[in-house]
Amino acid sequence: MSRTGYGDDLPAQGADGNEIVATHVRSWDRGQQIEQAEHLQRLADEKRRVREHRGLDRLARAARSSQAFLRIVAERGGNVGSASARLSRLLDAVGAADLEEVLVEVLERDTIHVGAVRQVLDRHRSERCLPPPVSIPVTRGRHAELVVTPHSLSTYDVLKKDSAS
Template identity: 45%
Template sequence: MGFVMVLSWSRQIFLRFFLDARMESFLLGHVAAFEAWGGAARVALYDNLKSAVLERRGDAIRLHPTLLALAGHYRYEPRPVAPARGNEKGRVERSIRYIRDAFFAGRQFADLDDLNAQAAAWCMADAGERACPEDASLRVGQAFERERDHLLSLPATPFVCEEVKAVSVGKSPYVRFDLNDDSVPATEVQRTLSVVACERLVRILDAQRVVATHARSWYRGEVIEVKQHVQDLVDSKRAAHAHRDTDRLVSAAPACRDLLRQAAERGEPLGRMARALGELLDPYGAAELQRAALDALGRGVPHVSAVRLALDRRRLQRHDPPPVAVPLPEHIQQRDVAVCHPSLAVYDHLTEPEDDPS
């Protein structure tokens, strides 16, 4: 999209190109024009586009509230032209025709930044050297220097033109914005965050806290990630898996809880120890592991080796062979699950005759 603003007397042109036609780009064109000129026009005439005029009913006009906020910030008057009145916007229409013929036709550029740099240079050089329609003795650039003194002074801070949107994070740590997926830390899943986007950056915020920053992509269907976000997700999944293994171990053999606690006090790696104890649970069973853990606690040796030694000692006392783990598919394991069928005697009372209350 091309944004064009023309000063009424000097015919000084401001030209800038954007990758979309959203309201944020329309507002940013105003801000860039005022900054390039060093001041704001006192009155701005608008065609009846939706970014400026939302509704007309006779002489009653409802302007876009965001445009009114921009006008209030720079203290100028937004004034829509009458419908089907081409003479009221002739300066802009002729300037657009001039831009198409003198600037854009046959021009080559590498990217958007290159195109805008060429447009800014052309506005001040070639376009500024044409004769001023209001005073043929002046060039447009010379007339602009005179008109500059009559522009409104700029406020201390420019108008904020960033796009703000509320987004929901699902089970995966990504937010959808502009049909792209931007990563966030794994701690932000299942939450509602805010996306604040400008031309070059996409910031993702939780209230005032910035949780992620990405370079903005104007393509569609891309996954934009920060390596640390992906690594945190992998680490959290590993931690969750280890937590599930520990819960299963402690549920089967409660003595393992004290065993792990005492091992942690001695600086033992809990993840490795929980996995090792879990590998003993299936071949030896919950009851044997519970007795071996109590034995290790009684000896004051909270270590896997002490548990394994107690298991082997009891196995030798029973003259049992060493347990050999045989990995079986899940559907085979389910065949060996013992199912206790409930007694159907509780349904017998349904066939008994009811007592006659009389």
């Protein structure tokens, strides 16, 4: 006889709306977690896909030319995931304005690879007597995806003139 008399030996099902997403033998043990390897793998794949899109969105907001750059990388059979990750690190190191400027130049020259982006960035920084970029992660968590677009510092000159009067 079953524990409750209501067909306890029937399989349990997990559903998402009207779609059954899991079926397993019912367990009456407390605290037992029932997992299926293929469900965990699908979850891991979905999380990876979301993370990649978030990075691409961040790049697109910060440097509009990154979309054209990555599209060409894909068309030429390159690794878009690796290229976007490397561009994201450069974005962190040099900022949106510098990355956009360099991406435009690289696209015009049709030298579509991250090594060319890095080389042009280094040349631009050297011409301005700036040190090589260093990426230091400052934030973690929900603020890590923020994009800060720099503005002209000349607006502060007005404040200086007003205080000198």
